[in-house]
Amino acid sequence: MLSLESQIKTAADNAQNRFGKDIITDRYEFRGDITLTVARQAVADVVRWLRDSAGFDMLVNLSSVDNMGESPRFEVNYTLTQSETGANLSLKTKVDDGEEVPSVTEIFQSANWHEREAWDLMGIKFSGHPDLRRILMWEGYPYFPLRKDFPVQGVPTELPGVAFTEAAPTQGAPFATEQGRCPSACREPRSHKF
Template identity: 40%
Template sequence: MSENALKELGDHVASQLGDDVLKVELKLGELMITVRRPSIVKVLTFLRDDAKCRFEQLVDVTAVDWPERAERFEVVYNLLSVSQNRRIRVKLWTDEDTPVPTVVPVFSLANWFERETWDTYGVFFADHPDLRRILTDYGFEGHPFRKDFPLTGYVEVRYDEDQKRVVYEPVRLTQDFRTFDFLSPWEGMTNVMLPGDEKAQDQGGKP
């Protein structure tokens, strides 16, 4: 779809939705609109039903974490118009405590997408019919896609042969953090001949 056509579509959406739309932009050949959080159901309903839009399919709901911002989560909705062969990205902002209205009544497929976003980022969707974890285990602590989530996690899972069941235990690191010596040939690997390097030299290459 041409850039002019996308710009016309963005202008149409902005003119019809008024204050519900905060920003319309074109980036990398894609149309993106940022909307007010309470307006997301209204906006997606319009994009689905309006004759000039006809975004019949919700492709994805996800989030981006910006921990340095007061509203750290950018919630992203990707829509596809099969009939008109074009896409649009809808975004809104929220924090850890403020819920986002569920869009399940607009797109039933949002049910599992919103559950995944809740599970991995901790974004709460108000009035969701069944907001449970979907990827992590029932006893999982935290939300692993947040940028402040520790790389090791909080607990490790193993099967205990004595208890004949799966048990959860606090993470224990098996070795201390290493101090890297970049002058060591085993770490820096500078000007060091290793077995086999002579073959590269014979062919005019560098070791």
């Protein structure tokens, strides 16, 4: 029986052989973990093949990264797992502002909320998603709060009672605490009454 690391390498090799360099454009290995960079338009095909042919039957994570100043600006990261062995394989795809990534919700239902969160907080759209609407911010909110160009203090809003109408009282960072020797409860800005 192959070791866990050998199973992951074999799956990555098979995926690269199956899809070629036009689809799987890069491979990064670090301490036994492998990340494959996948062309944006083929990400759903690769995810489906890894589920059906390589036994990666669980999507454990889908997240996004804002690489402001680079082009393409965003990355969408996927972590797939073989539930029986615990083997993990990571995929990433690069996407520019305004481009869409194919949804993987038909392959893994767990992607539904992950993709909605990436849309809501980063502005990354997923084509073919069955219900791509905001999950944390309200409909009509014009910003994407996890982008690096979003002000740390937040933005003034015209909806009093829904969010801060002035800059958040956090001394320049979300959830920043005040320095001092008091217990953490008194340093936590959310515990203060305004």
